[in-house]
Amino acid sequence: MKFESKENIDLEYSLDGGQAFRWWNVDIGYRGVVGTHVYILENNNDFISINVLNENDDFQKAISTIRNYLSLNNKIDDFVNLWIDDPCIGPSVRGYSGLRVLKQDPWECLFSFICSSTNNVSRIKLNVNDVSILLGEKIFDGKYDFSFPKPEQCIVAGENVFRKIGLGFRSKYVIDAARKILDGSIILNELKSIEYLEARDKLMTINGVGGKIADCVLAFSLDKKESFPVDRHILRALIKWYGLPKNIMPEQAAIWARKRFGRHSSLANQYIFHRERLSSRYHMWGGKHRDLIIDEDK
Secondary structure (H helix, E strand, O other): OEEEEEOOOOHHHHHOOOOOOOEEEEOOEEEEEEOOEEEEEEEEOOEEEEEEOOOOOOHHHHHHHHHHHOOOOOOOHHHHHHHOOOOOHHHHHHHOOOOOOOOOOHHHHHHHHHHOOOOOHHHHHHHHHHHHHHHOOEOOOOOOOEOOOOHHHHHHHOHHHHHHOOOOOHHHHHHHHHHHHHOOOOOHHHHHHOOHHHHHHHHOOOOOOOHHHHHHHHHHOOOOOOOOOOOHHHHHHHHHHHOOOOOOOHHHHHHHHHHHHHHHHHHHHHHHHHHHHHHHHHHHHOHHHHHHOOHHHO
């Protein structure tokens, strides 16, 4: 069944830009799984088309789930108005309107970003989807239409299974995360209701989870709007556009950014990240990447 809604969202950049790893470009849009729902989402001018593929599913529940996942109920007008004159965010907002911060399942998001350590997006997608196929439940007829395995299923599978499908040294971190969730040391959904820094410290008790991974999980699944993940793209942009010292450490850069952007930190992060990532691709490789960047970066 299909549903159309007038929304300001860029599906390609929001779904396949490094926040989530279970969406695949198909001829008419993006196909992916959220919980037990299989979707095809399509941009159509000012509208998005939401096609729920599970024929026996609760359609209204599926629509509510994907709207929450895409943060469609969060209006970004205040953000745009406040930061439109910012040297980096202003041009990014004008050129890449429609970026959203997703609200993923916290366990799936945590697992995915543990896999991200010293990894690239293509490899992370491969790891996360291989785990879903191996341990998840088949919920529709597509190659990747599997639910994501729960922590207890990961524990039962064991570290060696994850090593066999290519997670390498990250395998022991996945198991440690699953154990801490199962023994109650960390209750992921409860992190939504506690202070940002306390939630961040909790996540960092998991082996292999540092500040960047914790901030990604907090921003992309736990609705911590003050979270500001810092990777090489973000660090380079903060130095270039805001004059931070060239030798600044990521942790200090994150603290600076949280003070500057406050409750808008996670969304500001995405607009800065997206602009810098596309710009760096153009300056490294040229060619077709020129068509993707804003005029200010040419």
